[in-house]
Amino acid sequence: MLRDLRLRDFRCFPELVFEPAPGLNFLAGPNAHGKTSVLEAVCILLRLQSPRANSLAEAVRFDQPGFGLDGHWGERHMHMKFTDALKHFALDSKPQSRSADYLAVARVVWISNDDLQLVRGSGSPRRRYLDFLGAQVVPNYLRQLRVYERALRSRNALLKDNRPRREIAAFDSSLHEAGGFLLQARAAMCADLRNSARESCRRISGGGEALEMAYLPGSPADFAAALENSRDEEIRLRTTVVGPHRDDIAIRLGGREAVSFASEGQQRSVVLALKLAQAGRLEQSADDPPVYLIDDVFGELDPTRRNNLLKALPPGAQKLITATSLDWLVEEDEAALFSVGGGVVAKKK
């Protein structure tokens, strides 16, 4: 659980102190006053990565040399700063050179309206959804993913330049080995997520049609043979045409493709269900629950879904939820309310 957070020269905040409560926290304020930035700061402090910016440099307050973040996760003191395009981070005041120990401390779940891409976008956000989980719960996943990506890019560069087959084939063994690993790990993750996603979707939408998610591997079971058989096509298209880089997840509601047939409200339920399933899986593999960072989503939901989502969130976990207004909030006893504006986060209740 995040006990306190301090920001320096982060986005629009020269300085900020924020002390969230253990359970539910609502952060309300007009647009462009820094709500998302506070959640982003939490994510960067705990995971060293921004959920919305490709480069941490974007989060440095304009015309400043860098930003600093500091806080406590339970008893652990976490500190990170970003200057001269470099991250520095310390655990309990001891500077760390490798990120593994630091990242082992805390986990986050990030839910925002961009997640609608999980249903509406191309395959890449759905592969990223699986990779995000794999990197945290499957041993060796990240390394195999990097090997696969490097072999794939090398191979595609050779195909693009029309290089001789034996040069291309030289990268096949790495592609098979890492690709086979990814295909297997992703199939297993999808199988793990299926039931809990369906259950979460049922709870958020209050019954209705059943959510079905199915792994669509980018290669037949025998990846090596499929690669062999795709030679003519890859020469014609000058790129690798089979493999886990073509993986996808089929998402259906009541038997129909969610992207084309589900209403906007239904699509929002589906996306939240996928994220909650991911969070549940993440929770199984760690000692303490992740912190839920939920940005702007509540304002877009109808009142029933809103309340259902609140109930579907794990009661023991810490939740930070932003919204432009809280008019809709039914008297929620244990919730802490904060207003964000004028460069401060003030506790109202």
Add this chain to the structure above:
Amino acid sequence: MKPADYPEPFHDLVRELRRLPGVGPRSAERIALWLASAKDARPLDLAQALRHAAENLRSCQTCGFFCTEEFCEICRDETRAGGEICVVEQATDILPLERTAFFHGRYHVLGGRLAPLDHVGPEQLRIGELLARIKIEQPREIILALSADVEGEATTNYLAEILTPAGIPLTRIAHGLPAGGGLEHADPLTLQRALSGRNPVRV
């Protein structure tokens, strides 16, 4: 009035030092200051050593290792003839292998590895030289000692393909557990490689 600055020769020196790997503007200036003014600096000895190295150091016509004549000491050593040829990426890979005192054959430096993303293809490597050598030297065995990452693996695969028709026994070095290390400290990938590269036990 123009403010005073270091004289021109000082700037020339800093400029050259800055070209060295790992030397930034600040350290270049620090080294230049030391060379120009420290009591023990001996800059002319350094200049002499640089000139001597530049004029005499070259790489072996046969294997690519460092030498001062046409061929290196390893290639001139007749007791190593007709044995194994160990193929490595860089000339600097040879010394660690030599220090094992386990290998008594000769080497062949490729000068890199296949890396399409860095625009390195077979033409940039000393593969033609290797094929020519094999015909003449007829080694007992060719050992591929390349790194265990994506590019190293690809280069190993490529050489295996190219060298197989020569009919000479071809091996690659094993990737396994570090000596003196227990299983509990090995990461899964290393263990997996060690398992797949296991050897028969003699009874």
